[in-house]
Amino acid sequence: MLTPPAAAHALLFASGEPLEKKQLAKLLEVKDSGIKLVLKALTDSLKNSGVVVVETDTEVELRTAPEASVIVKKLRENELARDLGKASLETLAVVAYQSGTTRGEIDWVRGVNSSTSLRTLLMRGLIEGREDERDKRRIRYSVTTEAFAHLGVTHASELPRAEELGGAAKVIIDEESAAAAAAEIAE
Secondary structure, eight states, rough: OHHHHHHHHHHHHHHHHEEHHHHHHHHHHHGGGGGHHHHHHHHHHTTTTTTEEOOOOOOEEEEGGGGHHHHHHHHHHHHHOOOOOHHHHHHHHHHHHSSSHHHHHHHHHTSOOHHHHHHHHHHHHSEEEOOOOSOTTOOOEEEEHHHHHEEEEEESGGSSTTTHHHHHHHHHHHHHHHHHHHHHOOO
């Protein structure tokens, strides 16, 4: 059985993003007042590990320690120096031609998991994600001005065959959404 600090460590690591302290307390089944002690114990256990607990009044997140910045920078530079590759270019094309698409929709169009490609594009600042207004669990992706500058266009309508391919992507995504809705109703 995990101790509360170890369980908090696992949850924060798995989330990969800030968690609300109230949510963390609920998941750990500790009182809101007890979360401070859990986070203090976790912070102490992480000393000299290269990872730190970063807190605001309402959220908490695991991040790399400032003293690890030099080596992390080398990793990021190495990642960013590589070519995008076919998978990332395909993913970028889907997002460019159908702005506001979700990872599930991108996966549907490409026929494969696009998580790694999305991460690469996000790290390079070529796409951005925002929370879906209808379903807070999903992220909707769109291209950035950096991507348009990289592609040599100023607007999505300037992409080759924009109307045709944008429409085709929309049809595929709409079909997938309808099929998913029908499957939910059938269950």
